[in-house]
Amino acid sequence: MTRAAGSVFVAVGTTDGGFLLSSTSSRKSWTKSSSFLRGESVNNFAYSTEDDRIYAATLTEGVFVSKDLGKTWKSVSRGLNVRKTWTVAVDPKDPNVLYAGTHYGHLFRSTDAGEEWEEVTGLHTAPKRSEWGIDWAFGTTGLCIHTVRVDPKNGKRLYIIASGKGPYRSEDGGKSWSLLQDGVMQACPVGAGSQAPDIPSSKKARELREHLNTVHSCTHKLVISQTDTNKVYQQNHCGVYSSANGGKSWTDRSPANALRHGFPIALVEGGAEGLYVVPAFQGICKTHNSCIKKELAVYRSGDGGNTWEKLTDGLPKNVHTCVLRDGMSTDGLDQAGLYFGTTTGEVYSSSDGGDSWSSLAKGVGRVQGVVSFSPLR
Numbered sequence: 587m588t589r590a591a592g593s594v595f596v597a598v599g600t601t602d603g604g605f606l607l608s609s610t611s612s613r614k615s616w617t618k619s620s621s622f623l624r625g626e627s628v629n630n631f632a633y634s635t636e637d638d639r640i641y642a643a644t645l646t647e648g649v650f651v652s653k654d655l656g657k658t659w660k661s662v663s664r665g666l667n668v669r670k671t672w673t674v675a676v677d678p679k680d681p682n683v684l685y686a687g688t689h690y691g692h693l694f695r696s697t698d699a700g701e702e703w704e705e706v707t708g709l710h711t712a713p714k715r716s717e718w719g720i721d722w723a724f725g726t727t728g729l730c731i732h733t734v735r736v737d738p739k740n741g742k743r744l745y746i747i748a749s750g751k752g753p754y755r756s757e758d759g760g761k762s763w764s765l766l767q768d769g770v771m772q773a774c775p776v777g778a779g780s781q782a783p784d785i786p787s788s789k790k791a792r793e794l795r796e797h798l799n800t801v802h803s804c805t806h807k808l809v810i811s812q813t814d815t816n817k818v819y820q821q822n823h824c825g826v827y828s829s830a831n832g833g834k835s836w837t838d839r840s841p842a843n844a845l846r847h848g849f850p851i852a853l854v855e856g857g858a859e860g861l862y863v864v865p866a867f868q869g870i871c872k873t874h875n876s877c878i879k880k881e882l883a884v885y886r887s888g889d890g891g892n893t894w895e896k897l898t899d900g901l902p903k904n905v906h907t908c909v910l911r912d913g914m915s916t917d918g919l920d921q922a923g924l925y926f927g928t929t930t931g932e933v934y935s936s937s938d939g940g941d942s943w944s945s946l947a948k949g950v951g952r953v954q955g956v957v958s959f960s961p962l963r
Contacts, residue, residue: 598947623644648662649666682699684696730748743815773824805823812855847865864882884943899942933946
């Protein structure tokens with residue numbers, strides 16, 4: 587649901603705390619707040635529209651909450667037995683119900699706005715759960731639940747993503763789970779047994795191909811349509827995919843073979859609708875598994891991924907950076923704004939559907955999470 591609100595906030599999480607960027611609905615000028623949660627590695631945020639609470643997931647000390655738009659914060663992690671928390675989500679139908687995804691592949695739920703947590707143990711018997719192992723060392727995340735999505739119309743329907751694994755869905759609040767990979771393995775060039783995308787010819791190419799054969803079904807981020815919640819989109823290790831049946835089956839919507847890989851994905855609905863991704867590339871960086879070198883570009887599809895446009899106006903032409911899985915967000919206004927942050931400390935925004943971009947912040951450190959919201963008051 588879009589909102590013609592008065593103020594817009596963009597919460598930015600870094601490896602050393604976070605801050606808020608604020609503006610009016612015109613989004614012509616922005617104010618940066620003082621840093622908060624210094625010393626905490628802030629990965630992700632969630633905002634509760636019912637009570638104006640901001641929740642922060644940290645990789646150091648669990649979940650924090652602010653009831654005054656970021657001025658003060660309180661730890662709400664009692665019962666959260668794994669404090670290395672990658673994500674936090676609010677049930678849109680019940681603001682007292684929260685979910686937290688943590689390291690080692692654990693999912694926790696709170697029914698009292700974070701005062702107490704208990705584990706969602708139904709995930710222990712999810713399909714192929716025994717194959718997750720204890721930890722997953724490749725990349726920077728390790729084994730974790732890095733994404734939790736609650737269906738905006740049905741709080742019993744949950745989606746989670748475990749690093750290195752495809753998405754899962756529960757229809758009963760986490761008691762039982764289904765693995766959602768139909769169509770992904772078949773469409774990926776590696777899965778089909780052909781040449782992997784974007785792999786140069788070298789020894790490293792062979793290593794990367796072996797790696798892709800292992801993790802090409804690794805989902806990086808997932809978004810749900812607010813209007814038709816059976817429509818789901820994902821950006822994974824091998825491409826962009828859409829589903830019209832709640833993830834039961836997937837169709838390849840990748841912009842091109844050379845643009846399959848990436849981390850964030852964002853969906854704008856109402857007004858000028860659009861699906862947005864930021865491709866990253868493998869085999870071109872000596873010190874990182876994936877990166878963006880030279881031109882920074884966002885890709886937009888206005889037809890659910892059938893066709894794509896490259897958006898670069900206002901973005902730099904010479905970078906060595908990346909946009910992480912939680913690094914992109916939309917604000918939900920009637921003319922939606924888009925925001926993303928980079929690992930080299932820049933934050934960019936667009937208020938015209940991505941046609942042009944402006945810099946909101948520079949030199950803020952590695953940006954791990956960007957979440958935009960419009961308060962009720």
